[in-house]
Amino acid sequence: MLDHYAIYGAGVLLGYKLLRTNFYLFLLGAIPAGFWHIPLFFALGASFVQYRTIEELTLFLGGLIAGGYIPQMKLSGKGRSFSSLYASGQHIKYLLHSRV
Helix, strand or coil, rough: CCHHHHHHHHHHHHHEEEEEECCCHHHHHHHHHHHCCHHHHHHHHHHHHHHHHHHHHHHHHHHHHHHHHHHHCCHHHHHHHHHHHHHHHHHHHHHHHHCC
8 A cells, every 4th residue: 555655656746846737637647546446456456467567657657647736736625635545545445454
């Protein structure tokens, strides 16, 4: 789970410094973060190296695209986007641990 935050966060930091995108690209960049927290795809990424490679690439690129919009966001938007990323991580953690 921590590697998801680290990879996506690295993309966000680079995007924040290097890119300027719009709201629609921000939404496009948020899709990989949500997609890889779906339990089936999360398990595939954890099980097979091919999926893991695709997972890490898409998370980094999604963070890069999403990070380019951060300078234009209001403070409330920044808080909502961070809390939704954190909530999705907690949701998958609950789902995976409740099945053991």
